[in-house]
Amino acid sequence: MARIAIFGGSFNPVHNGHVFAAREFLRLLDLDRLIVMPAAVPPHKQMPAGSPDDAARYRMLCAAMDGIDGVEVSDLELQRGGKSYTYDTLLTLKEHFPKDEIYLLIGTDMLLSFDTWHRFEDILQLAELGVAIRSDLSAADRKAIDRTAEAFRNRYGARITVFCNDVLELSSTTVRRMLFFGCGDSYLPAPTAEIIRNEALYGLGGNYRNLAYPLLEETVLSLHDENRRAHAVGCSRTAKDLARLYGVSEIDAERAGILHDLTKALRPQEQLRLCEHYGIMVGDYTPDQYKLLHGKTAAAAAEKIFGENEAVCSAISWHTTGKADMTLLEKIIYIADYIEPNRKFDGVEELRRLAYTDLDAAVLLGIDMTIDLLRRDGRSLNRYSLEAQAYLRTGRKHL
Ligand code: FE
Ligand code: FE
Numbered sequence: 001m002a003r004i005a006i007f008g009g010s011f012n013p014v015h016n017g018h019v020f021a022a023r024e025f026l027r028l029l030d031l032d033r034l035i036v037m038p039a040a041v042p043p044h045k046q047m048p049a050g051s052p053d054d055a056a057r058y059r060m061l062c063a064a065m066d067g068i069d070g071v072e073v074s075d076l077e078l079q080r081g082g083k084s085y086t087y088d089t090l091l092t093l094k095e096h097f098p099k100d101e102i103y104l105l106i107g108t109d110m111l112l113s114f115d116t117w118h119r120f121e122d123i124l125q126l127a128e129l130g131v132a133i134r135s136d137l138s139a140a141d142r143k144a145i146d147r148t149a150e151a152f153r154n155r156y157g158a159r160i161t162v163f164c165n166d167v168l169e170l171s172s173t174t175v176r177r178m179l180f181f182g183c184g185d186s187y188l189p190a191p192t193a194e195i196i197r198n199e200a201l202y203g204l205g206g207n208y209r210n211l212a213y214p215l216l217e218e219t220v221l222s223l224h225d226e227n228r229r230a231h232a233v234g235c236s237r238t239a240k241d242l243a244r245l246y247g248v249s250e251i252d253a254e255r256a257g258i259l260h261d262l263t264k265a266l267r268p269q270e271q272l273r274l275c276e277h278y279g280i281m282v283g284d285y286t287p288d289q290y291k292l293l294h295g296k297t298a299a300a301a302a303e304k305i306f307g308e309n310e311a312v313c314s315a316i317s318w319h320t321t322g323k324a325d326m327t328l329l330e331k332i333i334y335i336a337d338y339i340e341p342n343r344k345f346d347g348v349e350e351l352r353r354l355a356y357t358d359l360d361a362a363v364l365l366g367i368d369m370t371i372d373l374l375r376r377d378g379r380s381l382n383r384y385s386l387e388a389q390a391y392l393r394t395g396r397k398h399l
Contacts (some may be wrong), residue, residue, distance in 0.1 A: 002032040004104035005130060006093070008077075008086065011038045012051050013196065014064040015175045015187045017168035024165045025105060026070050029130055035093070036065055036073045039084035039143070043118060048176070049222065052080045052201045060201075063191035066383070073215055088120040090126040103130040103161070108141070111160075124158040132165035176202050177223055178270060181263070181301055182279045211309030213251075214292050216306065217258050225265045230260055233339030235333070242332045246359060255308060256315040262298035271297055278304065286380050295320035322367050322388035331363045338366045364392040 005025055011018065018036075029132060038057050052060075054100070058075055065071045076092060077084040084201050086104065093102060104127040106114070111131045114120055129152075133145060138211055138391045141224040145162060152158035170187060176182040179202045185193045196204060208219060217236070236257030243253030263274060275282050278300035285292055299317035302308040308316075315333040318326065322334050339352045339362075347369060352363035367389045 002097070002100045003030060004033050004035060004093075004100050004102070005029060005031050005105050006035050006037055006086075006089070008044050008084075008089075009106045010037060010047065010084050010172065011036075011057055011061050012172050013057065013175060013188065014061045014192055015170055015200070016189060017170035017187075019064055019068070019189055021165065021167040022068060023066065024167070025130070025132075025160045026068075026073065028058055028165060028201055029161070031070060031103075034071045036061060036071060037077055038073070038075070040077050041079050041083045043083050043085060048173075050203060052199075056201060057196070057200060060195050062188040062191045063195055066191065068268045070320065080180040087123050087126075089116075089313070090123060093274060094126055097317060101390050102127045104128070105130045105132060106222055107131070108133050108137070114148075114152070115146060117305070123154050124156045128159040128383060129159060130303070132167065133160045133162055135164040135166055160297045164240060174266070174270060178264060178273070179204060180223060181274055181277070181297075181305070183273055186273075188224060189340070208305050211306065213254060214257075216255060219317065220262055223265065228261060228264060230342050231340060232261055234342045235260055235336045238340045240333050242336060242359070245356060246328055246332065248272050248332060249311070252309065252312050252315075253332055253336075256302075256329065256390035259298060259308065259312070259321045260316045260333055260337060261294060262301055262316070264294045264298070266297075267305055268293075270373050274300070278314060284383060288380055292320040292382060318384070321382045321384040322363065323384045324387040324391035326363070326388070328359070331359050335359065335362050335366055358393060364389065367392065 007025060009018070009162060022034055022036060025031060038054070038061055040054060058078055059072070062073045070299065071274040077089055080088065089170060090102065090104070094147050106121065106129060108131065112125060113130065131145065132147065133142070137145070149160045149162060173188045175184055178187060179196065184196070188196070196202060208341055211219065217233070221232065236254050239253040239257035240250050243250045247311050266274065271293040271349060272282065274297040278297065280293070280296045280300060282290070282293065287329060295317050303313045311327065311329050313384060314327065315329045318330050319333045319337050326334070335351070336353045339348060339355055351362055351365055367385055371381060371389060
């Protein structure tokens with residue numbers, strides 16, 4: 001009786017985390033074969049617009065897994081087409097391997113929602129679940145997993161193995177974003193990176209310079225997490241309104257507004273990688289301030305990828321901290337980010353009122369509020385915010 005496991009996913013694209021996980025699965029579960037199964041249409045999530053077709057995803061996956069003993073890539077779900085229900089897949093595999101032991105590999109969050117899967121009770125009859133958990137899982141999370149596993153065992157006679165697998169914390173979404181910013185290669189097996197480059201997948205090699213606003217907005221929003229999109233649009237609209245009021249270019253304001261958080265969805269380690277890529281010095285930022293770097297990386301990408309002008313890029317660059325002696329557009333983006341209609345916090349109404357009557361007073365109040373909050377939380381203060389505060393307190397004459 002052979003031990004076979006199924007490792008399913010979108011693999012859009014396959015990345016080093018997947019390859020690492022595949023090797024670990026083989027070793028930890030002492031498998032005879034690991035079948036990597038790209039889904040045609042994943043039942044639980046939508047494939048983002050602009051994703052490569054099935055054939056390209058399959059080719060990238062085969063290239064990534066090539067040469068790993070015991071691993072094979074199956075196009076069963078791609079051939080079947082339509083929604084890729086695991087139940088259907090397991091039925092077919094059970095016909096192929098009637099005497100073998102079949103494991104279905106899933107992650108922790110999948111176990112917790114497993115009872116929402118199509119015909120999950122039948123799945124539990126066809127396969128044993130292999131639940132990969134991280135070794136640094138909190139005690140509470142570990143307890144939740146054990147409780148859920150126990151409930152499935154008691155209620156449905158499920159066979160479940162929970163095992164530690166410290167997979168690389170990396171998502172295909174992050175990889176797609178980093179590909180767009182021109183530094184995806186280090187997340188990818190070399191043969192996969194080559195296919196992406198040669199076939200210009202994931203927008204590689206596209207021309208994004210001087211896009212008309214609607215196209216710019218669409219492209220930028222595709223790089224955001226869903227819950228940040230309304231904020232970017234709100235900031236853009238508010239900045240445009242303020243630009244009209246204060247006599248600055250509405251076009252610049254609208255573009256800077258939509259672009260200001262372009263790289264916000266990236267984690268600190270990706271921010272640092274982008275800083276390296278764009279030659280941005282990070283010395284003025286302590287590690288707990290790396291989140292602020294998204295202003296710098298967004299500005300660099302706005303210039304290099306979208307070809308935005310200096311005024312726009314500078315406003316994006318300083319929106320997180322402010323600085324001494326800001327231009328009108330820099331102030332507008334700083335405050336639009338703070339007061340756009342999706343913002344809800346104590347004092348926002350006063351800030352909104354001031355933004356339309358006394359821009360400097362509004363920016364100063366915004367900076368004061370940020371600094372107060374950081375002080376209250378015992379967090380470090382960035383030097384540029386302190387300089388902006390000092391400048392606005394003493395040198396408000398320049399407007
Ligand atoms: Fe921001
Ligand atoms: Fe923002």
